[in-house]
Structure formats: structure tokens, C-alpha cells
Amino acid sequence: MPPLDNRLAVYTGTFDPIHLGHLDIIRRGSRTFDRLVVGVGTNPDKAPFFSPDERVALAEAVVRDFPNVSVRGFDGLAVRFVRELGAGVMLRGLRTTSDMETEFAMSLMNLALDPDIETVFMMAREEYSHVSSSLLRQVATFGGDLGQFLPPPARKALLERVRQRQGERA
Ligand code: ADP
Numbered sequence: 001m002p003p004l005d006n007r008l009a010v011y012t013g014t015f016d017p018i019h020l021g022h023l024d025i026i027r028r029g030s031r032t033f034d035r036l037v038v039g040v041g042t043n044p045d046k047a048p049f050f051s052p053d054e055r056v057a058l059a060e061a062v063v064r065d066f067p068n069v070s071v072r073g074f075d076g077l078a079v080r081f082v083r084e085l086g087a088g089v090m091l092r093g094l095r096t097t098s099d100m101e102t103e104f105a106m107s108l109m110n111l112a113l114d115p116d117i118e119t120v121f122m123m124a125r126e127e128y129s130h131v132s133s134s135l136l137r138q139v140a141t142f143g144g145d146l147g148q149f150l151p152p153p154a155r156k157a158l159l160e161r162v163r164q165r166q167g168e169r170a
Pocket of ligand 1: 013014015021022025093094095099124129130131132133
């Protein structure tokens with residue numbers, strides 16, 4: 001098997017939608033590694049607000065300013081996707097101690113699945129440590145203003161999606 005590139009990292013997640021906490025990890029990851037790929041995956045346990053194509057398009061719209069960052073969608077196992085790209089590092093963000101428990105289990109599983117791929121964690125910045133896509137979707141559904149947590153394209157898309165879903169239910 002060809003050697004993996006440890007200067008290439010893949011930041012995997014659902015990004016439903018991408019928010020400023022994610023973007024902060026992307027900014028810091030882009031400074032730490034030569035190249036960073038944002039891997040937009042599907043989580044079978046989550047019913048997403050946005051389709052895979054929409055989540056990729058939103059991520060692409062907000063990483064435009066980072067020349068060494070690109071966005072790719074993927075299905076299935078994250079470690080398989082990381083290997084297909086030839087990357088040696090999977091990048092993840094950590095917000096809370098509860099994140100730590102699930103991320104710890106996931107990183108050990110990934111290490112068992114592919115021992116050549118290392119998971120690297122970055123701690124969330126304090127102002128985003130309580131921000132999650134699911135909380136933002138919930139707050140948006142009840143009409144809360146999310147300008148301080150979402151980049152403009154994601155804010156616009158989330159407001160439109162909430163309106164659309166509420167219209168469908170009415
Ligand atoms: P997943 O569905 O895999 O949990 P998410 O899209 O929720 O993916 O998040 C992708 C990655 O970004 C995960 O490693 C998650 O811990 C991290 N992350 C999520 N929110 C934040 C935040 N506010 N600050 C830093 N990292 C975050």
C-alpha cells in the first residue's frame with residue numbers, strides 16, 4: 001500500500017450545516033497542515049436538514065478564502081475515505097468532556113480499522129464550545145437569531161430551510 005501523507009489532513013463530519021465552530025477548526029487546521037480536505041459524510045443515526053450536496057455546497061462557499069482547503073462529500077467509513085485520499089491524519093474538534101468520550105471511542109475504533117491513520121484533535125475555542133449544528137437547527141426552528149454562530153451563506157440557507165419545513169407542516 002502507498003505511504004500516507006501526514007501533511008494532508010481530512011476534517012470529517014456531517015456539517016448540517018457548517019458553523020463558525022467548524023470554521024475555526026478549519027482555519028487552524030489549514031495553518032497546521034499543508035493541505036486540508038473537509039470531508040462531508042453521512043451519519044446513519046442523524047436525519048439531516050440538508051442533503052449531502054447542499055452541505056458540500058455550503059462548506060465550499062465558506063472555505064473559499066483558504067487556498068489549501070477543499071471540500072469533498074463521502075459515503076461510508078471515514079477512515080476508508082481518508083485512505084482513498086492518501087491522507088495520514090483525520091482532524092476532529094472537541095468541545096466538551098462528553099464529546100471526548102464519544103470521540104475517544106471513535107478514534108480507537110478508527111485506529112483498529114486503519115492503524116496508519118492518526119486522529120488529531122483540536123480543542124474548540126471558548127466562544128464556540130457550546131455550538132453544535134443540532135442546537136443551531138433547534139434554535140433556528142424557534143426563530144432565534146444565529147448571526148454570531150453561522151457564516152452568512154449557512155445562516156441564509158438554514159433560515160430558508162426552516163421556513164420551508166414550517167410551510168410544509170402548515
Ligand atoms: P459529527 O456528525 O461527526 O459529530 P459534526 O458535523 O457535528 O460531525 O462535527 C464535525 C467535527 O467538528 C467533529 O469533530 C465535532 O466534534 C467538531 N465540532 C463540532 N462543533 C464544533 C465546535 N463548536 N467547535 C469545534 N469543533 C466542533
